[in-house]
Amino acid sequence: MTAQQARAPRLAARRLERRRHQRVQVALLGRYMLADRQEYPCQTIDVSPGGALMIAPVRGKIGERVVAYLEHIGRVEGEITRHIPQGFAFSISAAIRKRDKIASQLTWLANRQALGLPEDRRHERIVPRSPMTIIKLESGRELEARIIDVSLSGSAISLEVTRPPLGAAVTVGSTNAKVVRHFQGGIAVEFRLALSPDRLDENIIL
Structure with a gap:
């Protein structure tokens, strides 16, 4: 086996990981909760299965746990990794199945934007816990x-x-x-x- 052949599986794995974590510029509304359990509104700037960058009124501390509810994505949680003037970025801690689901949703959102399809919020429906x-x-x-x-x-x-x-x-x-x-x-x-x-x-x- 040549050195190039030995590297091929590793390169393929890295390319797969990059695809899984490819960031999509998308503005999703939502809300988030910090360690003090206070809730705030937010809007994403970009999202990947591994993290999100969003506009947020309270930035929290680097390393602080955050739980966010984002339209089209649902509940995600992770830790704040960096600040920007208007908000923060956070990592997403999720199982592979959840990350794949997020990747599929992001692909759909990216394709919708590329095709210029209108956003029809009237069809986004949730089932309440207390009905x-x-x-x-x-x-x-x-x-x-x-x-x-x-x-x-x-x-x-x-x-x-x-x-x-x-x-x-x-x-x-x-x-x-x-x-x-x-x-x-x-x-x-x-x-x-x-x-x-x-x-x-x-x-x-x-």
């Missing part, structure tokens, strides 16, 4: 309901009672909305005002 809620009708009647999923613009809701008519004004928890669609066992509502992106995660309470 039970109360729907209040214009008459003042209150209905127990279960949230199926939520997006920035609306929600699908399961109801075991008579459904409010299309166009009816309702309050889902404390969020004003109107009924825009019926389906078997529930309704879809559109919020009067779109939710803030930093609210859209599995801990949301309407």
